[in-house]
Amino acid sequence: MRRFLLFLMVSSLILTTCFASNGRVQGQSADKYSVDLQGFVWDHSKITALLVTPTGESWWNPSDLNPTLRAIGQWNEAITTFSSNYSENSYLSSLRIQPTVSNVSQPGFDLYVSWAEFPLNNSTNEIGVSQIFPNSHRGIVKCTTTLATHQSHGNSFNEVDLQNTALHELGHDLGLGHSNYTGDLMYYLYTLGSPGEDVSTLDVYGVASLFSWEKSASTIYPISNWLTVNSAVLPADIPYRGLPVSAENMPPQTFANNQVVQALIFIFEVLMHPEFFALAAVFIVVLVVIVIFPRKKRVKADS
Numbered sequence: 001m002r003r004f005l006l007f008l009m010v011s012s013l014i015l016t017t018c019f020a021s022n023g024r025v026q027g028q029s030a031d032k033y034s035v036d037l038q039g040f041v042w043d044h045s046k047i048t049a050l051l052v053t054p055t056g057e058s059w060w061n062p063s064d065l066n067p068t069l070r071a072i073g074q075w076n077e078a079i080t081t082f083s084s085n086y087s088e089n090s091y092l093s094s095l096r097i098q099p100t101v102s103n104v105s106q107p108g109f110d111l112y113v114s115w116a117e118f119p120l121n122n123s124t125n126e127i128g129v130s131q132i133f134p135n136s137h138r139g140i141v142k143c144t145t146t147l148a149t150h151q152s153h154g155n156s157f158n159e160v161d162l163q164n165t166a167l168h169e170l171g172h173d174l175g176l177g178h179s180n181y182t183g184d185l186m187y188y189l190y191t192l193g194s195p196g197e198d199v200s201t202l203d204v205y206g207v208a209s210l211f212s213w214e215k216s217a218s219t220i221y222p223i224s225n226w227l228t229v230n231s232a233v234l235p236a237d238i239p240y241r242g243l244p245v246s247a248e249n250m251p252p253q254t255f256a257n258n259q260v261v262q263a264l265i266f267i268f269e270v271l272m273h274p275e276f277f278a279l280a281a282v283f284i285v286v287l288v289v290i291v292i293f294p295r296k297k298r299v300k301a302d303s
């Protein structure tokens, strides 16, 4: 019996090692975070944005403007944090999106944001669309973004969904394509009711690569001289993480980003981790040993 228990313990320890090392290997291979680049580039770092509100439309709620203003603030904050944390990207600190709000369109802005009542494509259910207008040398001349305020069956989007959508579209406006990482802001799919998203180190690193012509004070044209890749892969010395958001740019609390719900999600994620399974296996074996050994002794004493 003891030999069997010893065998059980040894085999569970081997299993533990396998699980633990397997988990780490999986982690490493998933570390190749990348984001596509559209191939079009801004030639200046003060991006002026005109937010044209559909004032007077019956479906327009003036508070629908705030999520987009916060999303712009969130991108600006993320750019500031990233460029000060990673000194080789300090040239990016001059990049700013400068919003102006108006109920009429005016010429002379880089980016135009407008709103529509319903998703812009019924078949793909697109809740935000961005379009870049480049010159013949792939420099960005103008950009437009349209954001839907209501689902196709009529319910309005909550403020977190509106802000997450605006964050994603602003990423496109800066020249990013989509990310390979499902948890990233620039992933092509979005689940309604998600918690507030962060601009990640990957997103800003992608933007930094689109403005890297500023680093060497070289000329932007021809773009093919310095932009030789069509995606940005986060280098090993920059960890993937969400960049901090100040209270003023934080979306309001919803059920999904409630702290208790987030704590439960965190516990569930920990429980699903292979290292935890391995630890649980050891714990169970120890428990079995503690419970079975005294019983065995008692049986011997009785006989």
Ligand SMILES: [Zn+2]
Residues within 6 Å of the ligand: 168, 172, 178, 187, 188
């Ligand atoms: Zn997209």
